Amino acid sequence: MVLLSPIPIRTEKILPIKLPVVDLSTERSMLTKLIVKACEEYGFFNVINHGVSCDTVAKMEEAAFDFFARPLPQKKQLPIYGCKNIGFNGDMGEIEYLLLSASPPSIAHFNNISNVVPSNFSCSVSAYRDGVRELACEILELMAEGLGVPDRWFLSRLIRDVDSDSVLRFNHYPPTLNKHCKDKDMSPSHTNTNVGFGEHSDPQILTILRSNDVGGLQISLQDGVWNPVPPDPSAFCVNVGDLLQVMTNGRFVSVRHRAVTNSHKSRMSVAYFGGPPLDACIVAPSVMVTPQRPSLFKPFTWAEYKKVTYSMRLGERRIDLFRNCTS
Ligand SMILES: C=C1C[C@]23C[C@@]1(O)CC[C@H]2[C@@]12CC[C@H](O)[C@@](C)(C(=O)O1)[C@H]2[C@@H]3C(=O)O
Numbered sequence: 115m116v117l118l119s120p121i122p123i124r125t126e127k128i129l130p131i132k133l134p135v136v137d138l139s140t141e142r143s144m145l146t147k148l149i150v151k152a153c154e155e156y157g158f159f160n161v162i163n164h165g166v167s168c169d170t171v172a173k174m175e176e177a178a179f180d181f182f183a184r185p186l187p188q189k190k191q192l193p194i195y196g197c198k199n200i201g202f203n204g205d206m207g208e209i210e211y212l213l214l215s216a217s218p219p220s221i222a223h224f225n226n227i228s229n230v231v232p233s234n235f236s237c238s239v240s241a242y243r244d245g246v247r248e249l250a251c252e253i254l255e256l257m258a259e260g261l262g263v264p265d266r267w268f269l270s271r272l273i274r275d276v277d278s279d280s281v282l283r284f285n286h287y288p289p290t291l292n293k294h295c296k297d298k299d300m301s302p303s304h305t306n307t308n309v310g311f312g313e314h315s316d317p318q319i320l321t322i323l324r325s326n327d328v329g330g331l332q333i334s335l336q337d338g339v340w341n342p343v344p345p346d347p348s349a350f351c352v353n354v355g356d357l358l359q360v361m362t363n364g365r366f367v368s369v370r371h372r373a374v375t376n377s378h379k380s381r382m383s384v385a386y387f388g389g390p391p392l393d394a395c396i397v398a399p400s401v402m403v404t405p406q407r408p409s410l411f412k413p414f415t416w417a418e419y420k421k422v423t424y425s426m427r428l429g430e431r432r433i434d435l436f437r438n439c440t441s
């Protein structure tokens with residue numbers, strides 16, 4: 115008789131958490147400390163009193179919902195539209211999305227194709243991009259100050275650069291019933307296990323995420339444990355990307371996260387991924403490297419990291435390919 119070795123069943127634990135809240139109106143030296151602590155302990159935090167107007171957010175959200183409500187053949191005319199497939203390497207999710215470069219000429223291009231996108235799309239999206247990019251720069255300057263880096267602009271300069279390779283992503287998750295309970299789905303949103311956007315870390319420097327009032331984002335602070343994050347449409351959820359983990363020599367963590375769908379309501383999230391120019395050299399400044407904390411990563415350019423990222427599956431740990439042998 116052949117005994118089959120048992121296939122290990124990976125169980126997931128769900129543990130709701132409250133993210134640290136960073137109020138940008140807090141006194142500066144206190145603020146820098148709060149941000150550093152949040153990035154070290156959670157890699158994620160919510161920012162309030164962020165200075166991006168409600169009107170800017172509302173107009174962007176309306177234009178995006180308007181687009182997603184259009185018939186599928188019309189949406190598919192846009193090469194930046196995707197449905198179910200995430201990236202080019204076989205990752206799937208219960209999602210439709212728009213993925214566009216955040217550079218001014220790319221967004222202005224939508225003015226010329228106003229038959230496919232809502233007429234105000236270009237204008238609403240550029241205003242939103244300007245607002246979140248400014249917010250990202252302010253946060254990066256506070257981080258540099260909190261870390262004691264003498265050049266306080268060393269991070270923000272990378273995404274303010276005209277050649278910055280930043281991206282905007284609009285994710286729309288239509289409601290889907292819980293796979294395991296199709297007949298009468300009574301599960302609260304955080305127990306829904308239908309994955310809209312699979313487990314991954316964000317490759318760039320910093321992500322500024324906003325969602326409507328429907329929950330779905332989960333972060334993983336510990337292997338096998340998922341922490342659902344309650345939605346707060348008046349805040350921005352900020353998270354550390356892989357490049358920031360490298361540039362802080364591992365002090366900040368690029369935490370893995372995913373998004374599950376809600377069984378009754380549509381969810382929309384909009385992510386701004388602040389990325390550097392392609393030729394930027396990604397390396398930790400000398401103050402981040404000490405005899406007690408030797409350099410964890412090899413230097414590389416964003417072009418090299420991006421190439422590796424796009425050749426890999428969503429959930430793969432690409433940052434590990436750039437670790438120094440001794441780390
Ligand atoms: C499967 C993939 C999609 C992705 C590129 C990748 O090969 C691996 C990383 C993915 C990700 C995750 C964060 C962002 O949503 C994104 C735009 C990014 O920069 O890296 C996506 C990429 C994508 O959807 O193209």
Ligand SMILES: O=C(O)CCC(=O)C(=O)O
Pocket residue numbers: 283285311316323325330331371372373383385
């Ligand atoms: O929809 C969300 O809350 C998360 C989306 C996300 O992680 C991404 O776009 O990279």
Ligand SMILES: [Fe+2]
Pocket residue numbers: 314315316371
């Ligand atoms: Fe992400």
